[in-house]
Amino acid sequence: MLMHSDSIINEYVSLAKSMKGDAKAEKDTVHIVVPKETLVNTASKLFNEYNCDFRTCVGVDERPLNGYFSVTYIFTDNKNGLYILVKTYTEPQNPVIPSIVKTVPGADWCEMETRDLLGIEFADRDQYRLVLPSGWPEEIHPLRKDIPYNYRPPIRSVSEKITPSTELGVIPIGPYHPALHEPEYFELYVEGERVVDVKYRGFHVHRGIEKLAETRMTYQQVNFLAERICGICGFEHSTCYALAVEKAAKIDVPERAQYIRSIVLEVERIHSHLLWLGVAFHVVGYDTGFMHMWRVREKIMYLAELLTGSRKTYGLNLVGGVRKDINEEKKQKTLETLKETEKDFKKLVEVAISVPQVKKRLTGTGILPREDAVKLSVEGPVARASGVNKDARRDQPYAAYKYASFKIPVYTEGDNLARALVRVDEVLESISIIEQLLDRIPRGPIKLEDFEIPEGKTGVQVVEAPRGGDIHFVITGHGKPYRWRVRAPTYSNIPALKIMLKDQPLADAPLTIASIDPCFSCTDRVLVVRENSKTEWLKLAPGVQI
Amino acid sequence: MSIVKKAIKPVEVLVIAGKTKRVTVKYPYQEPILSPEFRGSIEINPEKCIGCGACVNACPPNALEMIESQDKKTLRYYVGRCIFCWRCIDVCPVGAIKGTRNFELATNDPLDLYTYIVHSKAECSSCGNKVETVKMRKYIMQKSPITENYVNKCPDCRKKSFINAISTRKVGFHGE
Numbered sequence: 001m002l003m004h005s006d007s008i009i010n011e012y013v014s015l016a017k018s019m020k021g022d023a024k025a026e027k028d029t030v031h032i033v034v035p036k037e038t039l040v041n042t043a044s045k046l047f048n049e050y051n052c053d054f055r056t057c058v059g060v061d062e063r064p065l066n067g068y069f070s071v072t073y074i075f076t077d078n079k080n081g082l083y084i085l086v087k088t089y090t091e092p093q094n095p096v097i098p099s100i101v102k103t104v105p106g107a108d109w110c111e112m113e114t115r116d117l118l119g120i121e122f123a124d125r126d127q128y129r130l131v132l133p134s135g136w137p138e139e140i141h142p143l144r145k146d147i148p149y150n151y152r153p154p155i156r157s158v159s160e161k162i163t164p165s166t167e168l169g170v171i172p173i174g175p176y177h178p179a180l181h182e183p184e185y186f187e188l189y190v191e192g193e194r195v196v197d198v199k200y201r202g203f204h205v206h207r208g209i210e211k212l213a214e215t216r217m218t219y220q221q222v223n224f225l226a227e228r229i230c231g232i233c234g235f236e237h238s239t240c241y242a243l244a245v246e247k248a249a250k251i252d253v254p255e256r257a258q259y260i261r262s263i264v265l266e267v268e269r270i271h272s273h274l275l276w277l278g279v280a281f282h283v284v285g286y287d288t289g290f291m292h293m294w295r296v297r298e299k300i301m302y303l304a305e306l307l308t309g310s311r312k313t314y315g316l317n318l319v320g321g322v323r324k325d326i327n328e329e330k331k332q333k334t335l336e337t338l339k340e341t342e343k344d345f346k347k348l349v350e351v352a353i354s355v356p357q358v359k360k361r362l363t364g365t366g367i368l369p370r371e372d373a374v375k376l377s378v379e380g381p382v383a384r385a386s387g388v389n390k391d392a393r394r395d396q397p398y399a400a401y402k403y404a405s406f407k408i409p410v411y412t413e414g415d416n417l418a419r420a421l422v423r424v425d426e427v428l429e430s431i432s433i434i435e436q437l438l439d440r441i442p443r444g445p446i447k448l449e450d451f452e453i454p455e456g457k458t459g460v461q462v463v464e465a466p467r468g469g470d471i472h473f474v475i476t477g478h479g480k481p482y483r484w485r486v487r488a489p490t491y492s493n494i495p496a497l498k499i500m501l502k503d504q505p506l507a508d509a510p511l512t513i514a515s516i517d518p519c520f521s522c523t524d525r526v527l528v529v530r531e532n533s534k535t536e537w538l539k540l541a542p543g544v545q546i
Numbered sequence: 547m548s549i550v551k552k553a554i555k556p557v558e559v560l561v562i563a564g565k566t567k568r569v570t571v572k573y574p575y576q577e578p579i580l581s582p583e584f585r586g587s588i589e590i591n592p593e594k595c596i597g598c599g600a601c602v603n604a605c606p607p608n609a610l611e612m613i614e615s616q617d618k619k620t621l622r623y624y625v626g627r628c629i630f631c632w633r634c635i636d637v638c639p640v641g642a643i644k645g646t647r648n649f650e651l652a653t654n655d656p657l658d659l660y661t662y663i664v665h666s667k668a669e670c671s672s673c674g675n676k677v678e679t680v681k682m683r684k685y686i687m688q689k690s691p692i693t694e695n696y697v698n699k700c701p702d703c704r705k706k707s708f709i710n711a712i713s714t715r716k717v718g719f720h721g722e
Contacts, residue, residue: 217606224606224631288559295569305581315585315631323636324583347562354555 008080015045027247028396029083029460036088036097043073043086044103052077052084053390054106054377055462056487058473059114061145062089065456065482069095069120073107074460074471078395083460090120099125106377109491117143131206134158142211149208149215163187168196171506173513181279182520186513190506198501200494205520213484214477219245219453222481223317226472229486230522231312232275235268236465237486237522238317240472243398245319248459248476251451255400257321259441262400263334264307264316265463266430266437270341271300272466273423273430276517280420281352283511284361289352296344303337306330321447331438338431349424362417366500366512369414378496379489380468381426382516385411385418392464404436416508416515423466423517456482465489467517488522585630586648590623590663594642597621597665597679601634601643610634617676623661625651640685670700677701 009025012032016023019042021034034042046052052075060070068089075084090097099122100107111122112130119141121127132142135155140147163170174185187199209229213222227238239261246253274297281289301311308314308324316322326334352358368378373386383390391408393401409425411418457476462469468489475483493516500512571579597619602612609627613620635643653659667676668683677700686697696704 221606224629292562302581306583309583309585351556351558
């Protein structure tokens, strides 16, 4: 799978040539540069004919380097394990790029994010303010290189109200709500008990960490910042960042370090899925199951602390390797814990799923059909529960996953039960992956001491987090990243909620929202506002200018 | 599975609960459950610290800061910002920082959250400017005695004397 055959790469090169562009391949990444006139055509060919998976797009202020702005669309060819980056440049005065949203609907958010943060306009689509708060001055784009990281513009605060509706009932959930764990805001439009439409708005915890990393941190410090993007799958973020930098700088990390990364990633997946199953039981009112699931999880948390030094935010990754080794004693303890957990977990899940109320509430609710899952490029268990067979651990093998054999559970029902069962199966697979890797782990050093990171190189990495593919895009700079872009998996999954919630009873809404295992703060590392593009009356409150 | 068995399956959770018994501990009256690898707050040994600032450069959240004044260099550790990553321990050249298992850091007095280590700076032998600490100068001399001739000077004077030395030579950089 790692052998990238020349014929496939040549196909992409000739595609770029036919689009009046150019392409060059570097390991598993094909860099395509096209003029903006042919961008839409290229994207549509990749998405529809080559069946590439759209991941995200990144705007970069390259004016200090070459005088232009650029936008890079990130696709992955999952069949051949290739990353396809389509880049186009635009002039710095009045930067405009044609939008690909009409052919690739999944690009909606990232284009609007680029517009807000870099001031690049996207032609031929509806424009709205997605990322910045409503009172933020129009002309200031924080990710441009001439804006200092600590600049605070004068903001006139605008209060937002619930959208009034005469025909339908409006039920606001959030921004702070006992059923949700993080600040986000849903407006559910109901006819009686039935949800007919949904509006999402989540922007409350924007922290501008990309700017922070680009201005005042060093390569090694960003690992620890990346880890703090998410309180549950932080290690995925720091691994993803480290792998992206290592790919850009062409650093060969010692095998043992890659094994340790994979092992800890799987430990994190187990704890995350156990946490989710607990929360799901809690949401349907089965608190006994919730308590017991978290009791089982506690052993995994102890294991994580033993392997890394901390229950969460492990602080294990560095560019070039890891900081803590796994000795024989820890290995035995890990195997022991996993054995106990497997036994406990199997018994508990069997009992919990047999509870009639739990089963009924999960079955047939929050259905996401396969076509929509493909169209919106959803990620992780949400995609796999809707029959989309994708998993970066197999498709773009990173760290040490190529040395383990594992099944990828795929269900076709697309309902909440399917999403739960995908996670149940994945816990068992993860346990088996850790056992295999611990068995095969090679001896040797765990980190590189001396290496250089050249400037101006690009690295993209997908890491399969418990919630789906997590993407980090890095352009290297002098002592720190020149550009760092993070796309958490929930960023792709939230738009699918609209489809899942539609025509469902209101009582199932909290469960369905929870079923994507949303990680709002990760998504909101930038601010996000979801506006309905179809229905006119779903506008933000009067007084908010968009 | 028979219908009866299926119907009573959910009740099996009682068996699980009975077997597991209590899993929590009565903290703070009992010892908390900590693994041997747990990372808590750090302790800086003022005797060993030489004020080089390596930890300040490595610290991701800026919990360690170097405060410069005319003739003092002060290393400040603010535990309120600390993320307990122990990167400072990795990079300290003299092993002055020790990790502890202490996580009970709540206090009534915010000043308890700060630790200060004050270093006096050494004077440059030619211009009198003060740049590095006395202890750091000593450390450098111990590590590489060959530096004796110029270690007493500040970086600026060192640069100047180097350039002077080169320009007075008959063959400079490009001389053949």
